[in-house]
Amino acid sequence: MTSRVATLNPKVEQVLKSFKLSREELMLVIRNMRKEMEMGLSRKGQKEASVRMLPTFVRSRPNGKEQGSFVALDLGGTNFRVLLVTFCSQTEGGMKLVNQTYSIPQEVMQGRGIQLFDHIVDCVAKFLSNQNITERLPLGFTFSFPCNQISLDQAILLNWTKGFNVPDCVGKDVVQLLREAIQRRKDLDLEVVALTNDTVGTMMSVAYQDLKCEIGLIVGTGTNACYMEQMKNIEKLDGDLGEMCINMEWGAFGQGEQYSLAKIVNEFDKLVDQQSLHPGKQIFEKMISGKFLGAIVQNVLLNLKEKGCIFQGIQTSKLKQQDIIKTKTMSQIESDSGDLLDVKSILEDLGLPCGIEDCTVVQAVCLAVSQRAAQLCGAGLAAVLERMRENRGVDHMKITVGVDGTLYKSHPHFSQILKDTVKDLAAKCEVHFHQSKDSSGVGAALVAASTRAS
Known part of the structure; x- marks a missing residue:
């Protein structure tokens, strides 16, 4: 797969370059996420914060x-x-x-x-x-x-x-x-x-099996995270004792002027945002979640078609149809590690007959988009982990993250890239990822049960 990517047309390479994130850019995401978290928890900054940090x-x-x-x-x-x-x-x-x-x-x-x-x-x-x-x-x-x-x-x-x-x-x-x-x-x-919400429900359902679970993460149709925050740090609420789960609503990260993702958002992200039901909203989510990744790929392929880099001599009116490429399709394309005949078959089923060279480009585009999504998600999670570790005043922290969502569960590479990114960016945190098996609905029952126990 690496050798194929190395032989891509320079114009294709230039487009894919806009999806590559340096470690410095990921660290910038962490810093800005942490600033937004702080604002969202404060009395004065909560209205301006894109990361809402909602008490649950x-x-x-x-x-x-x-x-x-x-x-x-x-x-x-x-x-x-x-x-x-x-x-x-x-x-x-x-x-x-x-x-x-x-x-x-x-x-x-x-x-x-x-x-x-x-x-x-x-x-x-x-x-x-x-x-x-x-x-x-x-x-x-x-x-x-x-x-x-x-x-x-x-x-x-x-x-x-x-x-x-x-x-x-x-x-x-x-x-x-x-x-x-x-x-x-x-x-x-x-x-x-x-x-x-589903994030809190996921944390609760995993915590029923693993007492070390203090973070919930959703990476599916949308994306979000929650975690247990110390009450003394939730300035916008009264009370200093104990802790409370905070629903971050981090999908909205980057949608305001404050601590923007402008250095990372590219022309294809902007197109997807303009085409969406809620333009200008949920910027982080539109770069990560299953609802939007296929649309990003679709816009990239249309751009490459206009540049004459792909589907030459082929009518691609199908490619302009909304939602023609879904995240599930991306998963199937990225799973082909052989001769790309599976990719060719998938594209033909979509009404896009093509040669192996085109299949190579399509797979490279899918890989670039999903890798960036996993890295951004990992950077967001690293911001949460480092905040929790520092708040506890410890040099090393063991913790479990409860995870749900089809992108995490079904994509061939997403979960591993996410884990590798977290390991790199939050090296002082030993993180166990525990996949939720019983859906976030069980978490809602557990929250209801806690009202009966209290």
């Missing part, structure tokens, strides 16, 4: 003593999950889980609030009916969009991300919207006791 009111992690049955909802992308989670003693198996995935139609994702929440509750009703559940159960809600959380069961939606655009929900308490939708049905009896 989750004050503790699981201790293994959780008991009872809980309904959990997990909304964070085009698929929506309903779970029934039962916590019991270790001798009884520890945890029992039943779940069902439901799709959310495009018109509901971009419609009215009453449509969205009625659809969610309809899915819950079907699930509970299938499970023959008639008793009143507490419910934990994983809602993976930026919210100003006022308490465990009160959260004001700040803005939508990841393809959702339901304007009449913005500025409203999403827990109350869910409660009202439940009340509109006479056949449901659920008590919404806690709201969390």
Whole structure:
């Protein structure tokens, strides 16, 4: 693969160069991320900070003593999950889980609030009916969009991300919207006791198995991170005792003038941003997450076609179709370490018949885009790790990061590049990455369970 990349057209090399990050540039990302984190936690700077550093009111992690049955909802992308989670003693198996995935139609994702929440509750009703559940159960809600959380069961939606655009929900308490939708049905009896996001849910579900887990990371359709912060450092909240999980909402990093990513953002990032549903927002996320990487690749290939570097003599109108290249396609292309016949077949299936030289260029583009994404994610995580280590006043720190998301789990190189980047940039931290197996919905049930234990 390296030899192929070495023989690329100089014009192709020049384009790919805009995706290569030096160690100095990654260290700049760390410094700027840490400045934004500090601003987000402060009273004065919180409104200007692009990294919102939102309090979650989750004050503790699981201790293994959780008991009872809980309904959990997990909304964070085009698929929506309903779970029934039962916590019991270790001798009884520890945890029992039943779940069902439901799709959310495009018109509901971009419609009215009453449509969205009625659809969610309809899915819950079907699930509970299938499970023959008639008793009143507490419910934990994983809602993976930026919210100003006022308490465990009160959260004001700040803005939508990841393809959702339901304007009449913005500025409203999403827990109350869910409660009202439940009340509109006479056949449901659920008590919404806690709201969390997928990042916090991932941290909680991994911490149930690994007590050293104090960070949650999502790298899927979108990207975000959370971590346990000492209360004395959360200036915008009263109280100095104990700790609280902070939902960073780091996908928005770089979207303001303050501590910008301008030195790293290239022309293709700008194009993807302009073409997106929310221009000027979620800049970091658009450079990392699964929803946008395929679009970056698509824009690069169109640029190379115009330069005469690829697909010569071939009609490529297909390449202009929105979402023709998905992140899953990139994973398949990057997995071909042989003669590139798999890449050729993939491109032909997309309506892009081509030769092996074109396949070499396409694979090189995919590799460059995904490698940069993993490095940026690693730099963001290194910023969190170094802050936690320094706050504790220790020279060396062992910690577990709970991870979820299809990009991390399914891409052939992403997770290893991420780990290598963290090891290089946060050398004093010994990091174990623990992949979440039971989805962030289990975390919402654990947060709900903690309200019963407290």
